Amino acid sequence: MFEIIAKHQLAEGIIEYTLQAPEVVRHHRAGQFCIIRVAQHSERIPLSIADSDPEAGTITVVVQIVGHSTQELAQLGVGDAIMDVVGPLGNPTDIGTPDRAVFIGGGVGVPAGNLMVGEMKQAGAQVLAIIGFRTRDLVIYEEKIAAQADELIVTTDDGSYGYHGLVTEPLQQRLEAGESYDLVVTVGPVVMMKAVAEVTRPYGIHTIASLNPIMVDGTGMCGACRVSVGGETKFACVDGPEFDAHQVDFDELRQRLTIYRQQEQQATEAGPHPCQLEQQIGKMQ
Amino acid sequence: MKLEPIPMPEASISERLAGFSEVNQGYSEELAQAEAERCLQCKNSPCVEGCPVDVDIPGFIKLIREGKYTQAGLKIKETNTFPAICGRVCPQERQCQERCVLAKRGKAINIGYLERFVGDYLISHPPEQTERPALSGYKVAVVGSGPAGLAAAGDLAKLGHQVTVFEALHRPGGVLVYGIPEFRLPNITVDNELKELRRLGVEIRTDVVVGRTLTITDLREEMGFAAIFLGLGAGAPIFLGIEGENLPGVMSANEFLTRVNLMRAFDEDYDTPVQRGRNVTVIGGGNVAMDSSRVALRLGAESVKLLYRRTRAEMPARVEEVRHAEEEGVIFELLVNPVRFLADDDGNLAAVECIRMELGEPDESGRRRPVPIPGSEFTMETDQTIMAVGARVNPSARLVLPDMEQDEKGHIIVDPETLATNVPGVFAGGDVVVGEETVIRALGDGRRAAAAIDNYLRSS
Numbered sequence A: 001m002f003e004i005i006a007k008h009q010l011a012e013g014i015i016e017y018t019l020q021a022p023e024v025v026r027h028h029r030a031g032q033f034c035i036i037r038v039a040q041h042s043e044r045i046p047l048s049i050a051d052s053d054p055e056a057g058t059i060t061v062v063v064q065i066v067g068h069s070t071q072e073l074a075q076l077g078v079g080d081a082i083m084d085v086v087g088p089l090g091n092p093t094d095i096g097t098p099d100r101a102v103f104i105g106g107g108v109g110v111p112a113g114n115l116m117v118g119e120m121k122q123a124g125a126q127v128l129a130i131i132g133f134r135t136r137d138l139v140i141y142e143e144k145i146a147a148q149a150d151e152l153i154v155t156t157d158d159g160s161y162g163y164h165g166l167v168t169e170p171l172q173q174r175l176e177a178g179e180s181y182d183l184v185v186t187v188g189p190v191v192m193m194k195a196v197a198e199v200t201r202p203y204g205i206h207t208i209a210s211l212n213p214i215m216v217d218g219t220g221m222c223g224a225c226r227v228s229v230g231g232e233t234k235f236a237c238v239d240g241p242e243f244d245a246h247q248v249d250f251d252e253l254r255q256r257l258t259i260y261r262q263q264e265q266q267a268t269e270a271g272p273h274p275c276q277l278e279q280q281i282g283k284m285q
Numbered sequence B: 001m002k003l004e005p006i007p008m009p010e011a012s013i014s015e016r017l018a019g020f021s022e023v024n025q026g027y028s029e030e031l032a033q034a035e036a037e038r039c040l041q042c043k044n045s046p047c048v049e050g051c052p053v054d055v056d057i058p059g060f061i062k063l064i065r066e067g068k069y070t071q072a073g074l075k076i077k078e079t080n081t082f083p084a085i086c087g088r089v090c091p092q093e094r095q096c097q098e099r100c101v102l103a104k105r106g107k108a109i110n111i112g113y114l115e116r117f118v119g120d121y122l123i124s125h126p127p128e129q130t131e132r133p134a135l136s137g138y139k140v141a142v143v144g145s146g147p148a149g150l151a152a153a154g155d156l157a158k159l160g161h162q163v164t165v166f167e168a169l170h171r172p173g174g175v176l177v178y179g180i181p182e183f184r185l186p187n188i189t190v191d192n193e194l195k196e197l198r199r200l201g202v203e204i205r206t207d208v209v210v211g212r213t214l215t216i217t218d219l220r221e222e223m224g225f226a227a228i229f230l231g232l233g234a235g236a237p238i239f240l241g242i243e244g245e246n247l248p249g250v251m252s253a254n255e256f257l258t259r260v261n262l263m264r265a266f267d268e269d270y271d272t273p274v275q276r277g278r279n280v281t282v283i284g285g286g287n288v289a290m291d292s293s294r295v296a297l298r299l300g301a302e303s304v305k306l307l308y309r310r311t312r313a314e315m316p317a318r319v320e321e322v323r324h325a326e327e328e329g330v331i332f333e334l335l336v337n338p339v340r341f342l343a344d345d346d347g348n349l350a351a352v353e354c355i356r357m358e359l360g361e362p363d364e365s366g367r368r369r370p371v372p373i374p375g376s377e378f379t380m381e382t383d384q385t386i387m388a389v390g391a392r393v394n395p396s397a398r399l400v401l402p403d404m405e406q407d408e409k410g411h412i413i414v415d416p417e418t419l420a421t422n423v424p425g426v427f428a429g430g431d432v433v434v435g436e437e438t439v440i441r442a443l444g445d446g447r448r449a450a451a452a453i454d455n456y457l458r459s460s
């Protein structure tokens, strides 16, 4: 069991949890994730690790409440325990030694940038961070990123805070103005990461996207997380989750992320659950 | 003497399709006696040669006849740690039963059914517990909790070593719990073995991915494990690399079976979603394909077609599973291979294009190689395809121990006698060494490695 040490509501439907998970911390690096299972009957939910504290043996995750499993997690508070936490999974971000690096995050992808920006700084880079949200009330992790990046631009879709527009626009403007960068790392919604890749492609800037396909085990055993990268099938949990954004088939990824939705509809259309059937047959006998 | 083999009592087809309860109901004492009575107690016991771990078959059958079921069970356990499991899942018709002298007349003793009978007897009548042995003072780590790891852990504990099993998933058992469905191998049989291991002092730690959470260096240097056994399995699903394979609707058997078995998607009380196709196609001809087909039927599919590129005779699945699948309504499309998957307007799987095959010259495996018949392409509608075309060693096994020798397919290279890897103190066995194989092979490896590890520790 993994105890919840702290819980903060960061915005409507977005909660930050700090969990006691001493062994997950040991070898954890920026870019990695964990999989949690709230209780016996729950799904396994992959979550990026936003921070870790080796001394305290804790990890921090930021969760967007979207469906059943995350809603269930949201019910838990400090002192409660989560049944399973496994990690760190996936490969750490390959930062290299860039001179000028950009982190571009969107929504609940922004917290993952916390450690990435830190590592970029440690690698000696000048760092520009651009973080985007739908609206002012959803802005999260602004201070944490601001404290580390050399420059921070916050964008909102509706213009209620910071730059009015998409995260790609400030980047595009700088590139057009002749600024040069040698690394861009992007984490966020699929459409956003795809747009980032298109902006940097003509400039040949090495661009890494952290992908979030549906996962089950996270150990390379099921293939649910497969993504096409440069025409080859990769398993995001073990080969990724980060890949060369210019090679990723984002449209396929987006399509695969809808599998759940169809399944849920299909499940309701398919009639009674076999267990119900079993009960009915049991009653008949 | 009754000469006809005693059939296994089975649940009716409607009972089977209504849920996940076990198909084979097990012999009663009377049926077990009657079957045991047929055994000729051959002096040279050819049956034993067919068993990968040399179970004393006439010996345990004799004890059954004498009504000494506990002793019969303990007799099997001398070489086979998990009779209740192997009695259910061994491909007996290609192992012990194939060599039985009565096999020629098609009347081989049902050794597996008898083994299962005594294995279950031991579960319902636990024998008196032996004392735990004196501790050797050595700590041994077992990585992976499939049959190889569990068998190794049991023997090492009995030899007095302090054993910790590390498992990546949230539940121990490997393929026994995530792959093989309840209707073939109820989890209680596995849980029972786990209980026994815990009683022997084995610690089982789930949610630890060795190579990520803990490294081999952590295990050895910080945590004081003097030897390590790697039973990592060969669980990475193979895809064919054909067009449309990543369409929503196409999934690996491992994903499908894991959602249903490990994550219990069939149980209302669990939140796991799983796709429930109407016209399901399953690609493959082994146990994994049979299991997937039968699970799909139980999840409510209207039709399940199994596409296999050779003929029924070449199917690697256990004969009993093939029969059960067919009885339950799985349709076999033989000498058929998928060429590409086609999408509907929404981008979801709608059909599979196939090509007909014929058998050509034998290949390295001795089976006749299937070759496509040009121009025989045809299309089959399907809204869910489950790929059961094999599995390989997970490429990330390399992370576990970067200096360890692996062949080009990723199999860990070991000394055939001791199962020692090139890294001193590290041993490996089961599917990670030989590729996709059987439970009993993995179990045998675990036991041999345990003996070699004991030797290594005591002589170092």
Ligand SMILES: Cc1cc2nc3c(=O)[nH]c(=O)nc-3n(C[C@H](O)[C@H](O)[C@H](O)COP(=O)(O)OP(=O)(O)OC[C@H]3O[C@@H](n4cnc5c(N)ncnc54)[C@H](O)[C@@H]3O)c2cc1C
Binding pocket: A033, A043, A044, A045, A046, A047, A048, A049, A061, A062, A063, A064, A065, A066, A067, A068, A069, A070, A071, A108, A211, A212, A213, A214, A215, A241, A257, A258, A259, A260, A261
């Ligand atoms: C490597 C990785 C890191 C992630 N990091 C975070 C994180 O730091 N914070 C966070 O809030 N979420 C993260 N996610 C996404 C998160 O795992 C899903 O939102 C969660 O599993 C949904 O569970 P649910 O049962 O609440 O929703 P469901 O009821 O299962 O789904 C609700 C909606 O979410 C979509 N969805 C389901 N699974 C995913 C998924 N894996 N990714 C995207 N959408 C999905 C469905 O299509 C559906 O529309 C990450 C995913 C991956 C693979």
Ligand SMILES: Cc1cc2nc3c(=O)[nH]c(=O)nc-3n(C[C@H](O)[C@H](O)[C@H](O)COP(=O)(O)OP(=O)(O)OC[C@H]3O[C@@H](n4cnc5c(N)ncnc54)[C@H](O)[C@@H]3O)c2cc1C
Binding pocket: B089, B090, B091, B143, B144, B145, B146, B147, B148, B149, B166, B167, B168, B169, B173, B174, B175, B176, B179, B180, B208, B209, B210, B211, B231, B232, B233, B234, B235, B257, B287, B288, B291, B318, B400, B429, B430, B431, B432, B436, B437, B438, B439, B440, B442
């Ligand atoms: C659906 C299906 C049906 C089958 N049916 C039969 C049958 O009827 N009869 C038969 O004899 N055989 C059958 N087999 C094959 C048989 O199950 C395998 O040969 C056997 O389980 C191999 O055992 P193992 O211990 O080597 O590995 P596995 O059972 O694969 O177990 C390996 C374990 O190691 C864990 N692991 C891997 N890497 C790490 C790591 N780095 N850290 C921690 N843990 C790790 C995995 O999560 C897994 O739990 C079937 C296989 C499948 C998939």
Ligand code: SF4
Binding pocket: B050, B051, B052, B053, B054, B055, B057, B080, B086, B087, B090, B092, B095, B096, B097, B111, B112, B115, B440
């Ligand atoms: S372990 Fe398997 S092969 Fe050996 S006797 Fe038992 S059923 Fe037969």
Ligand code: SF4
Binding pocket: B038, B039, B040, B041, B042, B045, B046, B047, B048, B057, B058, B099, B100, B101, B102, B109, B111
């Ligand atoms: S070969 Fe058959 S009949 Fe002979 S001892 Fe073995 S099981 Fe009995």
Ligand code: FES
Binding pocket: A214, A215, A216, A217, A218, A219, A220, A221, A222, A223, A224, A225, A226, A235, A236, A237, A238
């Ligand atoms: S999540 Fe199962 S293989 Fe990646």
